[in-house]
């Protein structure tokens with residue numbers, strides 16, 4: 449199950465790497481509430497030592513890493529790892545454009561390409577939900593952190609986008625051409641964990657002094673705009689056969705519109721989880 453889910457997710461980012469920033473970045477794209485703001489929320493509750501060595505786990509195209517560098521006024525050593533070679537390539541190009549020096553590497557969160565005790569801190573923005581083996585990821589994070597080091601995660605959780613997930617699953621029904629799409633939407637069922645599960649995983653991995661809370665809001669969104677710019681919908685769409693995409697887009701948007709008297713209702717639910725490795 450893990451391998452297939454990973455394959456689906458890697459394929460998604462292979463297809464979307466070049467355009468990822470457009471929908472989700474405030475600086476390199478046209479988002480109004482995007483990765484930079486989310487990373488800002490994540491960093492707000494984090495304490496760093498002087499000149500820390502920091503890893504951005506599942507750094508994607510580097511948007512969260514750049515925000516981190518700015519947060520620390522460039523004082524530190526910055527690393528980013530992601531299992532998508534295409535996202536890492538784009539991260540390198542973005543860093544060049546912005547003039548940042550970052551060690552970006554291709555690597556899986558199940559088997560991080562770093563020696564033990566390499567980092568003072570680890571951050572990860574909007575990615576933890578996608579790791580099929582969450583205990584393994586936390587075990588690896590613990591291994592590469594120095595004693596006294598800290599981890600901070602922000603990720604989609606619980607009932608995140610539940611209305612849209614139900615609508616898409618109903619739409620895909622038993623249409624054989626949409627099997628891949630249905631599987632990708634269905635991945636949400638294992639992706640999202642709640643506060644208590646997060647607490648349990650942190651504790652079992654060895655992290656202490658946990659600070660774990662949820663950020664839950666209900667929004668009414670414009671169906672067309674949301675469908676075409678949300679990272680989750682982009683993820684699912686990559687598993688619709690290319691020749692059907694336009695039709696599927698139209699039909700799903702129209703279903704969303706039929707349920708959208710004040711805009712289509714979406715639950716936006718993210719968790720922020722912080723913990724420390726004991727000294």
Ligand SMILES: C[S@@+](CC[C@H](N)C(=O)[O-])C[C@H]1O[C@@H](n2cnc3c(N)ncnc32)[C@H](O)[C@@H]1O
Nearest residue numbers: 461506507508512530531532556557573575578
């Ligand atoms: C929504 S993007 C977030 C990227 C970045 N943190 C940001 O805030 O823009 C999720 C990223 O997680 C990466 N990812 C998913 N599963 C992974 C895994 N098992 N190991 C490493 N990276 C993974 C994907 O390749 C993708 O770049």
